[in-house]
Amino acid sequence: MDSRTTSRRRVLRQNRVLWLLDRLERGPRADRVIETVRKGVRALPLGPGRDLLHGRQLGHPVHPLLVQVPVGSWLSAAVLDLRSGRSRQTEAGLLVGVGLAAAVPAALAGAVDWAELHREQQRVGLVHALANTAAVGLYAASLACRLKGRAGAGRTYGYLGLTAVGLGGMLGGHLAYRQASGANHAEEVPHVVREGWHRVGTVDEFPAGRSVRRSVDDVPVLVVRESGGRFHALAERCSHLGGPLAGGTVEDGCVRCPWHGSVFRLSDGWNVRGPATAPQPSFETRVVDGHVEVRLRGQDRGRRAGENGHADGWRIEAEAGRAHGEGS
Numbered sequence: 238m239d240s241r242t243t244s245r246r247r248v249l250r251q252n253r254v255l256w257l258l259d260r261l262e263r264g265p266r267a268d269r270v271i272e273t274v275r276k277g278v279r280a281l282p283l284g285p286g287r288d289l290l291h292g293r294q295l296g297h298p299v300h301p302l303l304v305q306v307p308v309g310s311w312l313s314a315a316v317l318d319l320r321s322g323r324s325r326q327t328e329a330g331l332l333v334g335v336g337l338a339a340a341v342p343a344a345l346a347g348a349v350d351w352a353e354l355h356r357e358q359q360r361v362g363l364v365h366a367l368a369n370t371a372a373v374g375l376y377a378a379s380l381a382c383r384l385k386g387r388a389g390a391g392r393t394y395g396y397l398g399l400t401a402v403g404l405g406g407m408l409g410g411h412l413a414y415r416q417a418s419g420a421n422h423a424e425e426v427p428h429v430v431r432e433g434w435h436r437v438g439t440v441d442e443f444p445a446g447r448s449v450r451r452s453v454d455d456v457p458v459l460v461v462r463e464s465g466g467r468f469h470a471l472a473e474r475c476s477h478l479g480g481p482l483a484g485g486t487v488e489d490g491c492v493r494c495p496w497h498g499s500v501f502r503l504s505d506g507w508n509v510r511g512p513a514t515a516p517q518p519s520f521e522t523r524v525v526d527g528h529v530e531v532r533l534r535g536q537d538r539g540r541r542a543g544e545n546g547h548a549d550g551w552r553i554e555a556e557a558g559r560a561h562g563e564g565s
């Protein structure tokens with residue numbers, strides 16, 4: 238079967254838009270440009286402001302929050318543009334200007350997030366940024382026309398800008414949800430790891446200062462033994478994009494992800510440095526009869542909160558399913 242037949246079949250299985258997005262994700266044509274821009278964004282002297290733009294303090298990416306202002310302003314301007322009257326046109330022009338001003342921090346936050354993504358995500362992100370840049374250009378033209386009294390042209394540029402920002406938003410949705418660029422990649426850990434203590438090996442399997450990868454209920458766990466003999470354990474897949482923390486650097490009581498450099502405190506998983514916006518699930522540790530055991534932190538709290546509720550029911554179902562699977 239030749240490749241054209243294969244791709245035609247793929248089109249039949251999914252709609253045309255998804256097929257185009259799939260091609261965009263896989264196409265390496267813009268990779269050189271992406272690499273140049275990525276380096277440029279990473280070199281910006283943002284200091285601690287970079288983590289602020291990622292949304293580390295907020296606990297999730299700040300970019301989707303910031304884009305509400307320009308999109309909301311421009312959409313409101315489009316509604317006002319549908320109505321006649323001089324005062325409405327003035328208000329619409331004001332909203333176009335507010336949207337333009339608010340687009341700057343939104344774009345900056347998006348750019349710093351984009352620079353720390355996988356290449357497939359960056360390819361979609363580049364087109365998302367181009368669509369939004371086109372929208373900004375069109376709205377700037379719209380504002381200029383309005384200021385010169387050319388209301389009709391101002392409205393036309395405005396509607397074109399709204400179309401471009403709509404396309405950008407659609408690509409942003411694909412990037413955030415289908416490609417999971419802003420999701421917490423360690424969120425499922427508390428749902429998968431069973432309650433209680435789990436043995437992960439004997440003490441001598443963990444050389445001091447080295448990270449060792451183990452597994453608990455199919456969840457990879459990073460175990461680190463301090464030189465003083467104290468053990469730490471974290472979920473091993475980085476909350477940013479799932480990078481392997483066992484391949485990272487351990488120093489100063491923290492582990493640094495090898496993919497994009499997020500830093501997590503070993504004692505409690507706190508994300509000391511981004512781009513990760515979510516902390517790493519962490520485990521309590523103990524040594525029993527020469528064996529290291531780990532228990533997910535906060536499970537007791539979760540059980541109490543979930544009593545008679547969905548969380549507990551979900552866990553019981555999951556355990557019943559697991560028991561069934563083990564028995565069959």
Ligand code: FES
Pocket residue numbers: 475476477478479480481494495496497498499511512513
């Ligand atoms: S995967 Fe990006 S910092 Fe870990």
